[in-house]
Amino acid sequence: MVAIADSVPKPVARFRFILDRRNVLGSIMIAPAILYVLLLVGVPFLMAVYYSLSAYTIYDPSWSFVGLANFEDVVQDPVFQQTLYNTFIFTFGSQMLGLILGKFGALVLLRPFPGRKFVRALVILPWAVPIALATVAWQWMFDSLYSVINWTLIALGVVTRSQAPNWLGTPHLAMLSVIVVNAWRFFPFAIVIFLAGITAVPQDVLDAATVDGAGFWRRNYQIIMPMILPIVAIGLVFGIVFTFTDLSIVFLMTMGGPVGATSVLGFAGFQTGIVSGDVSHGAAISLFMLPVLFIVVVAMLRFIRRREV
């Protein structure tokens, strides 16, 4: 038997082991992150709210409180009304298109075929590559003169050179173009989300459904879809938030044009607040994103909560 020293320490002052308490150390460890976010997200957010209620411009930093006057100006402006409408069209259109492409893409990629890995890797690209760069490539593809799309249409005999569409110079076509580009940017994300959801559905559930006589479509829409709904909802929240507040695609492709046909909230806020220096009206425009974001976030929280149950 080896002698074992009786080395139990005597009770000591409470503070000696203060860092051994989970709540104390936990608070210390999380503090830097919270501080960072509070200072550079929370404070600027309050500033944005205040700007929108003041007469602040970069030429006249007076901070005088004007109440809801900025919002009144903005709402009565027909250009803004157009912008708000555009934003909804842009978001709804590109998310719908993105989801449809995503769902079918996922179905295609679920089935094994030679070269599937390679195709999957390629399909991720639109989402991975910096959107500004991909947008520039699309802008070049939509070029008024050298558009490869138009060249193909002409070569196929669909249109003649004189009828060839000016994609970014015609209001409806310009909107369609930015929607397509945004949908193109998001559909790989949708595919990935769908795939993650579908592969997480337990095989025995599917087998049970098959044994019970469910065919391909019934399995798809009555078994798989309800099971992956939470994950798809979370993916959709991301898509909606980032599309609704987007600035880069419109800025790079159309500059909001032609004549405001593709102007969206983010872009209008940028134009008014940064380019024209009218900070308070710019902030008021940006703040119109809040209600939508709020609804989306509440929906997301409910899904997260349901997930915990």
Place this chain on the structure above:
Amino acid sequence: MAAVATRDIVKKFGEVTAVNGISLNVPNGEFMVLLGPSGCGKTTFLRIICGLERQTSGDLLIGGDLVNDIPPRARGVAMMFQSYGLYPHFTVRHNIAFPLKTQGVPRAEIGRKVEWASQLLGIGHLLDRRPRQLSGGERQRVALARALVRQPTALLLDEPLSNLDAKLRTSARQEIKQFQQRVGVTTVYVTHDQVEAMGMGDRIAVIDRGQVRQVGTPSEIYDNPADRFVATFVGAPPMNIVARNGSYLGFRPENFLPKDMVKDAAFTEFQFRVDRSEYLGSERIVYGVLEGFDAKEVVTAKLPPAHVAEEWIRPGEWHPFAVRDAALRHFDNDGKRTSRR
């Protein structure tokens, strides 16, 4: 090594009371088993002793010192986890040395102690492997070596055998008990398996719903259960309990025998109707009901098959059975045992 004592330990998780006032003394060097069904609070209690949980109220003493506010690292206890908690990114040698390193033990000393512990457990040849390259039994030994190497004040084990297959479990049981005896360390061992508890414990504390129902040696627990819970939790099949005159009568299945097999002069006779019998090789388990008792109270008898032939005991037949009076236990209406006998 040191004695472990608790005084009225209570642990609440929000509304739920996991441990509801446990006072327990584990003298120096004793092998104490905490036995109870899953969710009874035994693991929580063990985690309080080791310091991973802080009790809501009550005192904990290790070696006579109050350690309520002392973190695990300063309590000097060792713990072996259900899935061992080996450090997967360390070699076996590093795993065993780790508790010494954190205490700042000099290198030469660490080498010597690792050598000692690995010799003790016969894992010298595994020292340079990683945990994932070990079998279940080897992992258990490494975990045990890691626990013993620092010569802990107390060794705490949380269902350490539940990850082993049935065959390994028997030998592992023996090993743990052997090493405990050789090192003589105070041990608290949590399990829900009564075979482990009976086979290893110097004493057993039976726990239910956060409270100690009975503390005693294995034979005390088995022969003289303090209440109906202990009586029916320990033993397989469990003790038969039948209601009689507002109280309860209990007897073990192996004491419930055909009348002519009972040799004692003092016995109590029952008429037993056989419903079903199971032949298990070394024993025959017979299920049935007693005449004059509630027909829903199924009574089991454990008979030696060599003495009771298949033809003798058929479903539907009535037979005279008896229990030695010395083997009868009486429980009152609340389930507490009322007499020695």
Place this chain on the structure above:
Amino acid sequence: MPRGTLTKALQETSFYGAVAFFFVLSAFPFYWMVITSFKTNGDLYNVSNTPFWFNDPPTLEHFRYLFEKTLFVRWLLNSLIIGVCVTAITLVTALPAAYSLARMTGRNGEALGIGIFLTYLVPPTLLFLPLSRVMAGLGLQNSMWSLVVVYPTFTIPFCTWLLMGFFKALPVEIEEAAIVDGCNLFGAFVKMAIPLSLPGILTVVIFTFTLTLQEFVYALTFISASDQKPITLGVATDLIRGDVFYWGEIMAGALIASIPVAIAYNLFLDRFISGITGGAVK
């Protein structure tokens, strides 16, 4: 059974048609980048040429111009510096925060974690106005260092969320064993949790870096000086003289900047997805 064979053939054709559709849809813009960046200007701006292939021999002219006559190398360097600094800041704050949320703060931590993650959804277009004033106040206007300060506002929440998932997936017994074996709580974090989640941390590093490369709005609003621009902003806005787009150079620059991000995404996608969804399907 000719009818069965016919249906089968039809099914196969439509399936591979769908594969081809997605293939072209995803890859064509990048193919277009490649082909544009290697074409001579005479080839590019001639509408009678077939645009899909080289009519003149391929040229490195655009790449040479990009590296020698523009600030492209400077932008690459800026992006690298920004990426490294932001990743460092993010790791230093998000690692302990994520561990705290995963292991130390209990039920409050869960709410706090969701709260932090939600800040990731606060869009740059809502914050760029006040933040540009803040940067002016810090004397960082028109400087790439303003991006180093601002980018952690979205990388910290995002990475804290991802890392929290990775930490939660670790078996808690290992850290508890370390605590019983003599570590304090912080020691268990440093000696056990961090080494054991190295793959997760690597994922986070890669994604932080790509997030900084992808960001466009803050860069656009904070920086107008050419030599301070990160690569995405530089390529997208600085290769235009008046009305003239230098398409060959723009596509060459876009190509170079896209390649590392594309590779990183494909390598780490699966871990990223499991982190972002946090096991929403169970």
